[in-house]
Each structure stands twice: as structure tokens, then as C-alpha cells.
Amino acid sequence: MTVPDIFWFLPTSGDTRYLGTSDFGRAPTTAYLREIGMAADRLGYDGMLIPTGASCLDPWVAAAALAPLTQRLKLLVALRTSVQGPTVSARQAAALDEALGGRLLLNVVPGGDPRELAADGVFFDHDDRYENANEFLTVWKRLMQGETVDFHGRHVRVEGAQNFHPGPQTPWPPLYFGGSSPAAHALAAEHVDVYLTWGEPPAAVAEKIADIRKRAQAHGRSVRFGIRLHAIVRETEAEAWAEAERLISRLTDDDIARAQANYASMDSVGQSRMAALHGGRRDRLEVAPNLWAGVGLVRGGAGTALVGDPETVAARMREYQDLGIGTFVMSGYPHLEEAIRFAELVFPLVGKDPVTLRGVAQTGGAFDVRARAAN
Numbered sequence: 001m002t003v004p005d006i007f008w009f010l011p012t013s014g015d016t017r018y019l020g021t022s023d024f025g026r027a028p029t030t031a032y033l034r035e036i037g038m039a040a041d042r043l044g045y046d047g048m049l050i051p052t053g054a055s056c057l058d059p060w061v062a063a064a065a066l067a068p069l070t071q072r073l074k075l076l077v078a079l080r081t082s083v084q085g086p087t088v089s090a091r092q093a094a095a096l097d098e099a100l101g102g103r104l105l106l107n108v109v110p111g112g113d114p115r116e117l118a119a120d121g122v123f124f125d126h127d128d129r130y131e132n133a134n135e136f137l138t139v140w141k142r143l144m145q146g147e148t149v150d151f152h153g154r155h156v157r158v159e160g161a162q163n164f165h166p167g168p169q170t171p172w173p174p175l176y177f178g179g180s181s182p183a184a185h186a187l188a189a190e191h192v193d194v195y196l197t198w199g200e201p202p203a204a205v206a207e208k209i210a211d212i213r214k215r216a217q218a219h220g221r222s223v224r225f226g227i228r229l230h231a232i233v234r235e236t237e238a239e240a241w242a243e244a245e246r247l248i249s250r251l252t253d254d255d256i257a258r259a260q261a262n263y264a265s266m267d268s269v270g271q272s273r274m275a276a277l278h279g280g281r282r283d284r285l286e287v288a289p290n291l292w293a294g295v296g297l298v299r300g301g302a303g304t305a306l307v308g309d310p311e312t313v314a315a316r317m318r319e320y321q322d323l324g325i326g327t328f329v330m331s332g333y334p335h336l337e338e339a340i341r342f343a344e345l346v347f348p349l350v351g352k353d354p355v356t357l358r359g360v361a362q363t364g365g366a367f368d369v370r371a372r373a374a375n
Contacts, residue, residue: 001321003351005226007047007076008040008339009331010066012057017334020251020259020298026334028057030065036336041070043343044352049228049329051301052078052109054116060092067099076105076176076329079140081133083111083120086140086156090163093144097167104169108133108177108192110184112268124155126267130183131155137175137191144172178228180208180270188223189215194327198270199229199304200277201288206323213324226327227320230295230305231338233313233345240307247333248282248294256280259298266300274303290316302331314349 010033015026026032040048048066050059059078066075077096079089097104110129111117117124124132132155139156142149143163151158167173177188178196185208188195195212197205209225216223232247234240260280263271278284278293285294287304290312296303306313317328332338343352 001318001351002326004317004321004325005046005327006347006350006352007049007074007327007329008036008045008342009329009335010036010048010050010062011331011335012051012059012062013053013055015334015336018246018250019248019295019333020255032336033057033062034065034069036339037066037073038069039336040339041073043339044347045073045339045343046327047074047076047105047329049076049107049331050078052080052107053113054119060096063096063104064099067096070103072103074103074105075100076107078109079106079175080109080111081136082109082117082122082124082129085158086136087143087158087161087163089136090140090143091165093173094163094165094167097169097173098165102168104167104173106173106175107196108137108175108187110179110187112271113266115265126181127183128155130179130181130187133187134190137187141172141191145170176226178270180268180273184269185212185215188212189221190219192223194224194226196226196228196327196329198274198302199227199291199306200273201291202319202323204273205320205325209324224326225324226329227325228302228329229331230302231313231330231332231342231346232292232305232307233310233332233342235309235345237309237312240309244292244294244305244307248297251298256282256297259300263300271300274301277304305332310345310349314346317346317350 012028014028050062052059063075063077110133135153135156139149139151139158143161146166149158149161174193176194176196177192189212197208212223232240232244234243263275274296277287278296285292287293290306290308292305292307293303295305306316330342
């Protein structure tokens with residue numbers, strides 16, 4: 001079987017050892033985020049997702065901070081089509097791709113929370129966000145290819161737009177994207193290179209892949225596929241499930257109710273699908289074999305984790321690969337220690353070349369990886 005690409009996650013809104021509480025939180029300081037990025041680079045991860053949102057540090061600044069400290073790691077950075085114009089975004093992308101030596105990947109994010117968009121002065125409804133993203137990407141792609149662009153759309157209008165300094169990747173850095181609505185699938189089929197689904201049960205993932213493949217074929221295109229998951233991997237199944245329970249052990253019913261009410265107010269189809277997996281209930285969290293929805297009780301976005309011993313987690317990953325998944329975007333709490341653990345335990349089982357951990361603990365920051373990995 002083809003060796004998958006495995007990405008890790010940069011927690012730019014903060015990190016923790018327990019969900020739903022700040023008692024054991026780690027602030028998203030530049031020093032801490034650099035430790036995670038440098039560790040992932042040395043461990044042999046293929047890329048790193050840098051998230052976006054009102055609670056996150058700016059993803060472009062976070063990526064720039066990692067550029068001189070990483071050598072192989074590709075950085076998947078948010079291209080926020082609703083809050084910025086395509087011309088400025090094209091310049092940013094070209095400049096960051098140059099700084100990274102061609103290691104930039106872009107995650108197209110129209111946005112899923114109308115309140116957050118309103119705070120940024122954006123008032124699109126759901127389908128208008130995707131219509132705007134279509135126009136944005138149409139202009140942006142032409143700019144990245146060196147064209148001078150005049151475009152008058154319903155949402156985007158530019159006259160004489162240019163990007164004077166093209167980046168090293170042609171025609172543009174690869175575009176990633178995730179969304180579960182028909183409008184999102186239409187956008188993916190027409191524009192993106194890699195479609196990322198959140199970690200739904202395999203049958204649901206298979207349906208999404210089939211729909212996007214069919215839509216892409218109508219455009220004469222093909223799309224690759226990835227999946228966004230958390231991971232709780234320990235040497236035995238019992239240890240892994242005990243760790244999953246520990247992660248949510250400090251949640252109260254009120255914590256869960258408040259979080260679920262917040263997510264219900266969003267118009268994101270993907271978020272609704274995540275919430276429907278567990279319904280806010282602690283007694284229905286294993287939504288498929290070894291696929292645990294406990295993270296989604298209080299975390300928006302990706303809410304499921306693969307839980308188990310290394311052999312079991314690798315087997316579940318292969319099941320997704322059989323459906324067409326080629327990229328796994330993983331994370332775990334806390335992200336520094338779990339990046340090491342996942343690489344040590346799972347990489348050899350999915351065909352990733354073992355990478356020495358020598359030097360990973362000596363990143364020069366405030367955290368001793370070796371000591372924390374034992375906790």
C-alpha cells in the first residue's frame with residue numbers, strides 16, 4: 001500500500017492536557033509553537049496544519065516564524081477567502097512560499113461561523129461564502145500565474161490586478177479544502193487539489209469521496225483526498241482508552257451543553273455532522289470501531305480521534321487509505337509530546353521511515369520533551 005502523507009497540527013489557540021479546562025493549559029507562545037514545529041520537522045512529518053479563527057494566532061505570522069527553523073516540513077496555511085481580497089492574498093502566498101523554499105500549502109477557508117465573520121466585518125450567508133470563494137479563487141489563480149486581471153463578479157471586483165513576484169511553486173501552491181455542504185463540494189470539485197474531510201466513520205467518508213470525484217470529473221479534473229483526525233495511541237488498547245477517558249475527565253455536563261449550544265448556532269454543515277455523531281452524550285462516543293468522538297464534546301471542528309494500540313490505529317488508517325485517503329492530518333493533546341509518541345509508535349507500521357529523535361528534546365525552549373513524553 002502507498003505510504004501516506006502524515007501532517008501534524010500547530011495549536012495556535014493554546015494546548016492542554018485536559019479538554020474543557022484551562023487549569024493545565026499552555027499558552028500559544030512563539031517559543032512553544034516553535035518547539036512543536038521543529039519536533040515535527042525532525043521526526044519526519046510531511047506537513048503541519050496551522051489553523052485559523054478568532055481564537056488563533058494569525059496563521060501567516062505563525063508560519064513565518066517557523067520558516068527559518070524547519071527544513072522539510074510543509075506548512076498548510078489558511079487562505080481566508082471571505083476576509084481578504086485575492087490580490088493581497090496572492091502577494092502573501094508568493095512571499096511566504098519564497099521564504100519556505102517552496103514548502104507552502106494553502107487551506108481554503110471560507111468560514112463556518114457567521115458571528116466570527118461578522119466580527120471581521122463580513123456578512124455573507126452560507127452559500128454566498130462559497131460563491132465568493134469561487135470568484136476569489138478564479139482571480140487568485142490567474143494572479144499566481146502572472147496574469148494581469150480584470151474581473152467583475154458578484155462579490156469580487158478587481159481592475160489591473162497583478163502579482164509582481166511569483167513564488168517558487170507553479171502554477172500555485174497546492175490548495176487544500178474541507179467542507180461538507182453541496183456548495184462546498186462544488187467548490188472542491190472545481191478548484192482544489194486535496195479535499196480534507198473531518199474524521200467521520202468510513203462509510204460516510206466513502207460517500208463524500210464518491211460525490212466529489214463525480215463532481216470533479218464533470219470539470220475534467222481529479223482531486224486527492226485527506227482526513228483530519230486526532231489520535232490517542234498507547235502501547236495497549238486499555239491504556240489508550242483510559243487516556244481518552246482521562247482527557248475528558250474534567251468536563252462537566254454544563255461544559256458540554258454550552259459548547260454544543262454554541263456549535264448548533266453555526267451554519268456549518270460539517271460542524272452539524274460532527275455534533276450528530278455523539279449528540280452531546282458521553283455514552284455514545286465510539287462512533288465506529290476505534291473512532292472516538294469525545295474531543296467533539298467541547299471542541300469545534302475536527303472532533304474525532306483514532307484510539308487504540310499502534311497496530312489497531314495503523315489498521316484503521318489503512319481502512320481510510322482503501323477509500324482513497326492519501327493524507328492524514330493528525331493531532332493529540334498535548335501536541336508536543338503526542339507528536340513524538342505518534343511518530344514512534346505508528347510511523348513504522350504505515351511505512352514511514354523511522355527518524356531519529358536525537359536532538360528533538362534539545363529545542364532550546366521551555367519544555368523538556370523527554371520528561372513530558374513520560375507523563
